[in-house]
Amino acid sequence: xxxxxxxxxxxxxxxxxxxxxxxxxGLVIWAIGKDPxxxxxxxxxxxFGSTDGVGYTLYYTTNFIFTGLAVAVASRAAxxxxxxxxxxxxxxxxxxxxxxxxxxPHWAIALPVAVITSAAFGAGxxxxxxxxxxxxxxxxxxxxxxxxxxxxxxxxxxxxSSWIKKPGGVPESLDFAETVHLxxxxxILAPLGIEFSKHAPANISFFIAVACCVLFFVVMxxxxxxxxxxxFGKSEGAAIYAGVSxxxxxxxxxxxxxxxxxxMAVNATMGEAERLILGFSEGAGFIGIAVALMGRNHPFGxxxxxxxxxxLYQGGSELSLWMGIPRELVIVIQALVILLTGALDNMxxxxxxxxxxxxRKGAN
Amino acid sequence: xSVETQKGRQDTxxxxxxxxxxELRGISKSFGPVQANKDIAIKVxxxxxxxxxxxxxxxxxxxxxILYGFYKADKGEILINGxxxxxxxxxAAIAAGIxxxxxxxxxxxNFTVLENVVLGAESGPMLRPSLSKAxxxxxxxxxxxxxxxxxxAKIEDLSVGHQQRVEILKALYRQADILILDEPTGVLTPxxxxxxxxxxxxxxxxxxxxxxxxxxxxEIMEITDTVSVMRRGxxxxxxxxxxxxxxxxxxxxxxxxxxLQVDKAPAKLGxxxxxxxxxSVVDGDGVERVxxxxxxxxxxxxxxxxGVSGNGQSELLEVLAGYGKGTGTIRMNGDxxxxxxxxxxxxxxxxxxxxxxxxxxxxEGLILDFEAWENTALGYIDDPAYNRGLLMDNAAIRKxxxxxxxxxxxRPPNPRLAAKNFSGGNQQKIVLAxxxxxxxxLLLIGQPTRGVDIGAxxxxxxxxxxxRDQGKAIILVSVELEEIFSLSDRIAVMFDGxxxxxxxxxxxxxxxxxxxxxxxxTEGA
Numbered sequence: 046x047x048x049x050x051x052x053x054x055x056x057x058x059x060x061x062x063x064x065x066x067x068x069x070x071g072l073v074i075w076a077i078g079k080d081p082x083x084x085x086x087x088x089x090x091x092x093f094g095s096t097d098g099v100g101y102t103l104y105y106t107t108n109f110i111f112t113g114l115a116v117a118v119a120s121r122a123a124x125x126x127x128x129x130x131x132x133x134x135x136x137x138x139x140x141x142x143x144x145x146x147x148x149x150p151h152w153a154i155a156l157p158v159a160v161i162t163s164a165a166f167g168a169g170x171x172x173x174x175x176x177x178x179x180x181x182x183x184x185x186x187x188x189x190x191x192x193x194x195x196x197x198x199x200x201x202x203x204x205x206s207s208w209i210k211k212p213g214g215v216p217e218s219l220d221f222a223e224t225v226h227l228x229x230x231x232x233i234l235a236p237l238g239i240e241f242s243k244h245a246p247a248n249i250s251f252f253i254a255v256a257c258c259v260l261f262f263v264v265m266x267x268x269x270x271x272x273x274x275x276x277f278g279k280s281e282g283a284a285i286y287a288g289v290s291x292x293x294x295x296x297x298x299x300x301x302x303x304x305x306x307x308x309m310a311v312n313a314t315m316g317e318a319e320r321l322i323l324g325f326s327e328g329a330g331f332i333g334i335a336v337a338l339m340g341r342n343h344p345f346g347x348x349x350x351x352x353x354x355x356x357l358y359q360g361g362s363e364l365s366l367w368m369g370i371p372r373e374l375v376i377v378i379q380a381l382v383i384l385l386t387g388a389l390d391n392m393x394x395x396x397x398x399x400x401x402x403x404x405r406k407g408a409n
Numbered sequence: 410x411s412v413e414t415q416k417g418r419q420d421t422x423x424x425x426x427x428x429x430x431x432e433l434r435g436i437s438k439s440f441g442p443v444q445a446n447k448d449i450a451i452k453v454x455x456x457x458x459x460x461x462x463x464x465x466x467x468x469x470x471x472x473x474x475i476l477y478g479f480y481k482a483d484k485g486e487i488l489i490n491g492x493x494x495x496x497x498x499x500x501a502a503i504a505a506g507i508x509x510x511x512x513x514x515x516x517x518x519n520f521t522v523l524e525n526v527v528l529g530a531e532s533g534p535m536l537r538p539s540l541s542k543a544x545x546x547x548x549x550x551x552x553x554x555x556x557x558x559x560x561x562a563k564i565e566d567l568s569v570g571h572q573q574r575v576e577i578l579k580a581l582y583r584q585a586d587i588l589i590l591d592e593p594t595g596v597l598t599p600x601x602x603x604x605x606x607x608x609x610x611x612x613x614x615x616x617x618x619x620x621x622x623x624x625x626x627x628e629i630m631e632i633t634d635t636v637s638v639m640r641r642g643x644x645x646x647x648x649x650x651x652x653x654x655x656x657x658x659x660x661x662x663x664x665x666x667x668x669l670q671v672d673k674a675p676a677k678l679g680x681x682x683x684x685x686x687x688x689s690v691v692d693g694d695g696v697e698r699v700x701x702x703x704x705x706x707x708x709x710x711x712x713x714x715x716g717v718s719g720n721g722q723s724e725l726l727e728v729l730a731g732y733g734k735g736t737g738t739i740r741m742n743g744d745x746x747x748x749x750x751x752x753x754x755x756x757x758x759x760x761x762x763x764x765x766x767x768x769x770x771x772x773e774g775l776i777l778d779f780e781a782w783e784n785t786a787l788g789y790i791d792d793p794a795y796n797r798g799l800l801m802d803n804a805a806i807r808k809x810x811x812x813x814x815x816x817x818x819x820r821p822p823n824p825r826l827a828a829k830n831f832s833g834g835n836q837q838k839i840v841l842a843x844x845x846x847x848x849x850x851l852l853l854i855g856q857p858t859r860g861v862d863i864g865a866x867x868x869x870x871x872x873x874x875x876x877r878d879q880g881k882a883i884i885l886v887s888v889e890l891e892e893i894f895s896l897s898d899r900i901a902v903m904f905d906g907x908x909x910x911x912x913x914x915x916x917x918x919x920x921x922x923x924x925x926x927x928x929x930x931t932e933g934a
Contacts, residue, residue: 267800269790276787279776285732286765286773287788288756 049401055346059339059386061393063353066385070378079370091363092356098363100230100245105329106355107247107312110254112333113351114261115167115305117342121265122298123278128174128189129306130330131196132167136307137314138200139166141321144221145209155225159315160253160308167307168300170196175299179292185299193330204323211320218321227316250312254351257305258344265344274298306330338387350386357382428491430455430587430618431476436485438471445471447642449485453587453635458609458619460629460650463639464662464862466832469622472639473589477509478502489587508580512592514572516564522575523547523560526582543582550581554611555604568719570601577608588612589620594628595860598717598888599923606632624662624862626655627891638662663864673874676898679708682851682882683729688737690724690906698724699735700906706851706882711873713897713914714886717926721906722886723768726855729884730765731758742850759788764844766837768855768886774840777829781819782810784828785843817842818868834865841869845876852876855886870896890919904928 071081092102112129119126126132140163149155174188203209204216211217229248234241265271277284277294285291313325332354339353340346361375385393429452436449445468453459463469474480476487478496487494489505496502502509516525523540526547531539544560551557556574564572573593580588590609594602609619609632621633629636630650637647638661646661660666683706690699699721706712716722727733731754739746741761747753755765767773775784786795786806795806810824817838819831828836837857844852857873858866873896877883887893893900894914902909902925909925924930 263800267803269796269801272783272786272790272801276776276779279778280772282769282772283774283776283787286730286755286767287790288731288754288759290754 049398053397053401055341055343058390058394058397059346059350061397062385062390063382065393066378066382069381069385073374073377073381074370077370077374079368084364084368084370087363087367088356088360091367092360095242096230096240097242097245098359100242100247102352102355102359103230103247103251104245104312104317104355105358106351107251107254108309108327108329109332109336109351109354110258110348111305111309111312112329113336113340113347114257114333114344115302115330116333116337117340117344117347118261118265118274118305119298119302120337120342121271121278122274122294123281124175124178124295124298124302125186126171126189126299126302126306127186127334128171128192128303128330129333130326130328131189131193132170132303132306133309133313133326133330134196134200135170135303136163136167137310137321137325138203139163139307140310140314141209141218141221144225144315145219148222149225152225152227155315156227156249156311159225159311163307163310164304165307167310168304170307171299171303172296175296175303178299179295197324200321200323204321209321216323221315221319225315226319227311229316246317248312248316250308250316253308253311255348257308258348261344270297306333335383335387338390353382354379427455428488429453430490431620432488432491433472433476434486434488436472436475436482436487438475438480438482444642446475446482449639449644451637451644451647453618453620455490455618456613456616457634458613458621458632460621460623460633460636461639462622462624462626462629462636462658462662464624464832464834464864466862467639467662468642469639470591471642473509473591473620473622476502476589477507503583503585506584506586508577508583508585508588510573510576510580510588510590510593512595514576516572516575518565519563521561521563522558522567522578525564525575526560526579530583546582547578550578553615554581554608556581556608568601570597570604573597573601573605574608585617587618587620589622591622592624592860593621594623594625598926599890600717600927602628626658626863629658630655640664659863662862671870671874671895673896674878676711676877677709677880679710679880681705681707682742683884684738684740686738686740688725688728688735688739690721690728690733690735692724698906699728701737702903702906702908704901704908704911706884708850708882709877709880710898711877711883711885711896713893713900714884714903715890715893715900715922715926716888716903718888720903720926722903723855725903726765726768726853726884726886729758729853730763730767731755755788756791759847759849762850764847764849764852766840766844766852766854766857768859770836770840775828775836778827780825780827781814781831781839782807782824784839785810785813785824787843789843789847813842813846814839816846817872832862833860834862834869837861837869838865841872845872849881851882851884853884853886856888857885858887858889858892890922893922894919902926 074081074084092098112133115129116126140159143159143162144155170192174185174192177183177188178185201216204218209218211219227248227250230245231241231243233249265275273289273294276287277289277291281291309329314321318325336347336350336354339350357379361378364370364375365372431453433449433451436446438446449472461469471480475482476496478498478501481497487496494505496505517528523543527539527543532542533539547560556578558571558574564575593605597605613619623629633650635647636650636653636658638645638658640662685702685704687701687703688699689697689701692698714722724733728735728748734753735748739748741763746761771777776787789795790801795802807824811822814822814824819835819838828839831839854873857869861869873883885896897914899911900914900917900922901911902922904926905928909928909930
């Protein structure tokens with residue numbers, strides 16, 4: 046018997062976790078002599094108070110949806126893909142090679158090809174650890190971490206010593222052509238008569254991310270492939286009994302995961318920077334783990350968690366800009382949220398469960 | 410003299426009937442709306458073996474968990490040796506002299522016997538003195554109670570029977586006077602079970618009190634002094650074992666008359682469905698588990714495969730079901746099956762007309778976290794009836810599940826309930842419904858009634874016989890000789906990867922099969 050109604054598990058507990066995290070963060074801010082209420086006002090205003098802020102928040106949100114979904118697909122198959130970071134980088138590399146070699150007349154033609162290419166590169170990068178795990182039994186956590194380092198070095202080499210490098214001292218690629226500039230929210234909303242900041246980086250990729258959430262849901266719960274992935278994730282023995290091939294499912298789940306991570310490059314590299322920058326992933330591959338954890342590996346939860354982390358990223362940078370709160374402290378706040386919602390989940394869960402049991406008994 | 414008399418008069422009651430080792434008064438416990446224990450009263454006399462029987466879900470385990478401090482009773486009192494005792498956790502239970510041997514052992518696999526015994530009961534911060542003290546005690550206990558185990562063997566290298574002895578030793582090391590055993594013979598071979606009973610008798614002779622929880626009537630009759638019957642959270646009767654019989658106990662357990670024997674018409678044999686020639690199976694460690702066996706099964710026949718577990722039966726089932734590799738020839742309806750290549754998987758086998766009720770329904774037959782309807786689709790997600798175009802037709806699966814649940818009397822008949830929330834018998838019915846209703850030519854069925862209550866056993870046996878009477882072939886693997894006898898039309902005995910012989914159940918008895926199971930042929934004897 047389930048001890049708690051579903052809504053408590055999905056909404057109430059993350060909310061309580063979040064409040065505790067904010068409370069602790071408030072204490073930290075208060076301890077360094079700043080006003081915590083002022084800080085939260087600054088964060089909210091910075092993230093949601095202007096179309097500029099919203100544009101940045103949604104840009105980060107888009108990144109985190111991709112990496113969060115990536116982690117979730119693997120988790121549903123009981124695989125821990127910690128290599129999102131590397132898969133994002135490879136997605137960016139593939140995208141850059143594509144956009145620097147092929148002349149696209151219009152972004153609308155470039156976008157589908159770019160989506161396929163970055164997903165393919167991300168998936169390809171995930172394939173190697175997946176193959177090694179499925180066929181040779183190597184530990185997927187270890188191999189995917191290693192592949193992050195390899196990806197970083199590969200990107201470094203490409204951006205320092207190869208033909209895609211931009212002349213000059215910065216490790217960046219050549220700029221993409223003006224024709225493949227993706228419409229940002231300003232471009233999209235202007236025809237509708239809605240004013241939106243010209244400079245905010247949120248772009249059409251956001252809708253691709255939302256579509257991926259929907260697709261994730263449909264595939265995972267309404268197709269044979271998704272069902273097989275979940276069967277394998279919940280019970281390898283039962284999956285084998287059912288005729289699901291562990292090798293196949295491990296490889297497919299990891300490649301979907303890598304592909305989703307690779308898609309982040311469409312947002313960050315093609316949509317925002319319009320060139321490949323070393324370290325463009327900004328740790329989003331790792332944030333994806335927290336997002337998936339908080340979102341309970343469910344696309345709707347992941348969407349909400351991605352918005353939250355988008356808010357923390359954008360609001361956090363405002364905090365250091367306007368209140369003189371050091372950047373490191375912003376990371377502390379983010380870490381507290383991850384700690385409370387992820388690692389210490391049971392701390393809140395158990396007392397809440399007991400509370401529900403208590404009330405149930407009272408009702409009988 | 411007069412003083413003694415006076416004292417005697419005061420304590421007459423206490424003298425004639427010494428305080429029971431355990432007395433429970435009015436114990437109640439509910440989980441949400443489910444009342445697991447209702448106003449339970451029981452007295453367990455010192456130095457006796459007291460059986461508690463009841464179907465799965467009757468509340469036996471809850472009651473013992475309260476006694477061992479895992480749960481707190483909502484109401485009621487616990488008296489140990491006549492003293493009111495509060496048992497908030499297992500430490501308190503151990504302090505009160507209670508030891509528990511769980512159905513699923515709580516041992517550290519890669520620790521030695523000695524380390525497992527000492528774990529959690531170390532006498533100081535340093536391990537070595539504890540270990541040498543424990544070693545001495547262990548040797549002493551081993552001699553006293555026929556509990557011999559090598560103290561330096563690793564748990565993972567021990568047989569199940571020996572692992573259970575370690576659990577008993579753990580309890581004795583913690584100076585338990587009261588030993589609770591939860592379904593102790595579920596995993597044991599007949600010989601191991603007999604040995605366990607000798608150990609328990611030895612313990613009783615030393616004045617220990619033993620509570621034996623089981624649903625096997627035979628064990629109750631064989632070893633207990635007193636037996637209490639539980640049904641739906643209540644204690645329905647406590648009787649002296651000598652004054653009762655299995656039929657009466659079964660009726661008390663289930664609440665109605667139960668058929669302990671299976672009624673079946675003589676088999677109408679058809680063509681051979683499955684022919685196995687020279688089949689060998691080598692496991693992942695390179696050990697040959699099945700060694701060149703030959704047999705066949707015909708339509709309308711139940712072939713029972715008897716044997717002590719671990720003699721190749723599981724591997725045989727796995728190869729037949731498609732997820733174990735083997736060498737040799739298997740023909741199904743005349744077609745040779747692929748035993749090693751790309752067509753040797755469970756999905757292909759299902760298409761070839763083989764259905765499979767696996768031995769371990771928790772690890773293979775079901776996904777416990779999944780709802781019943783998702784489990785009904787396990788192995789059959791590519792069924793056209795379950796799909797509409799690219800998408801799965803979940804509504805159709807749920808409807809199909811609801812109908813199956815009704816036909817197989819699964820309770821509660823709710824397809825949205827997670828598999829883990831069904832009792833063992835109802836879980837097994839979900840698996841059986843899924844496999845039998847596929848109308849397979851051959852049904853493989855392993856330990857069909859392991860952990861299943863009596864009422865459900867009757868139903869499951871009927872379903873198996875009904876499938877046979879439709880002219881299907883069935884291979885039944887079971888470690889329960891009784892089950893093999895009552896269901897099989899032909900019995901093959903496996904030992905050490907060989908088939909020791911085939912017998913007609915009418916022409917053999919438990920003794921002969923027991924010898925074959927132990928690897929002895931009867932020709933010389």
